[in-house]
Amino acid sequence: MSDASPSALTLQPIGHIRTGKHVKFQALHQPSEQHAERNVLELLPGHNYEQALQDLAGFSRVWLVWWFHRTTTWRTQVYPPRGPEQARGVFATRSPHRPNPLGLTPVQLLGIEDRQLILGECDLVDGTPIFDIKPYVPAYDSFPDARAGWIEEVDALMSLPPQFTVQLSPLAANQAEWLRTQWQIDFQPRLHELLARDPLPHRTRRIKRRTATLSEIGCGAWRAFFTVEGSKVTITALDAGFPGRFLTDPLREDLPDCAAQLAFLGLWPQPPQ
Ligand SMILES: C[S@@+](CC[C@H](N)C(=O)[O-])C[C@H]1O[C@@H](n2cnc3c(N)ncnc32)[C@H](O)[C@@H]1O
Known part of the structure; x- marks a missing residue:
């Protein structure tokens, strides 16, 4: 043997x-x-x-x-x-x-x-x-x-108190409430926890800068846009994480929260600039 x-x-x-x-x-x-x-x-x-x-x-x-x-x-x-x-x-x-x-x-x-x-x-x-x-x-x-x-x-x-406060713009609050009540989707606690700790660009936390003032963070099938002024983070808008052409592609039928993302894009088709 x-x-x-x-x-x-x-x-x-x-x-x-x-x-x-x-x-x-x-x-x-x-x-x-x-x-x-x-x-x-x-x-x-x-x-x-x-x-x-x-x-x-x-x-x-x-x-x-x-x-x-x-x-x-x-x-x-x-x-x-x-x-x-x-x-x-x-x-x-x-x-x-x-x-x-x-x-x-x-x-x-x-x-x-x-x-x-x-x-x-x-x-x-x-x-x-x-x-x-x-x-x-x-x-x-x-x-x-x-x-x-x-x-x-x-x-x-991480044992230090969070350095940033996080708030939602009226649009983002409206979108978060719609996701929670219409689709039982709520990624806000995790999102707030991450941004309150450190909103700087980070590849694993999926945070990147979009413009000089606007940043983006991936949240599973969703994403959020935010600004940072001093120690204040403002989530300006939420968005579907996948483009409409992926969500309607029958070969990608396993995308998470697919129906919710399509409905979301029907209401808020424009990603923030
Ligand atoms: C940092 S790993 C630690 C896992 C385990 N406690 C360990 O120490 O081996 C935990 C992360 O793995 C990811 N995860 C969980 N289940 C997974 C799976 N089935 N395939 C790939 N990633 C997964 C999630 O993002 C979760 O936050």
Whole structure:
């Protein structure tokens, strides 16, 4: 028998998670547990996974090992979304853009119902394939005194109060209210949190300058335009993230919030100048 290691390994998902978060913008960078949330891991039928779950109920947390299935490229250096725009070696980050895009997340285990695990807050988008579940064991898995490299510096920055105040123009407030009431789409909390911290251009936070005074930030399937004066950020308008020709293209039927974006463009066809 050869002891050469195989050049490729095959893994089969054991199930998929339902989080209701359909775009990456909605998923947190790491689970925070400040938000009460209920997510469901549905294990696949036909493998006796019910037996494999025996004895797990006594653990209040589990590790999920999963696949960043929405990521198709990897890079040696990435720009983490938190903190100043600075490249870091991918192995010193939790970025999805890895040679083997494996994710690792500790989550609260709230219950087990047949082949379903009821889980707390997590950072996975809806439909993410899960490869494994392991119990979280504080005695083995927790090292509170371990050094955390550059993340300690960023955490120190993030613990300071936000430097900017964020307000909506009457148009943006009207658009946000329309999205919330007509389509149950609300990306305002995340948008405000990001802009209150740092509205400067940043590739991973998808912030770029449009003109000398107007900037733009991508928010999943949507985008927002804003100005910055001193420490005051004003969101001047919202807009669909995709052009009308993409939204009506039958080959791109999977675009998130497609119907809502088309309706939005019907009401507000002109992107702000
Ligand atoms: C920074 S990663 C950390 C993931 C995991 N906790 C880890 O440390 O390996 C979390 C981000 O991955 C992205 N994400 C979540 N599910 C994904 C998926 N299935 N495919 C690609 N990206 C995903 C979301 O943008 C989320 O904010």
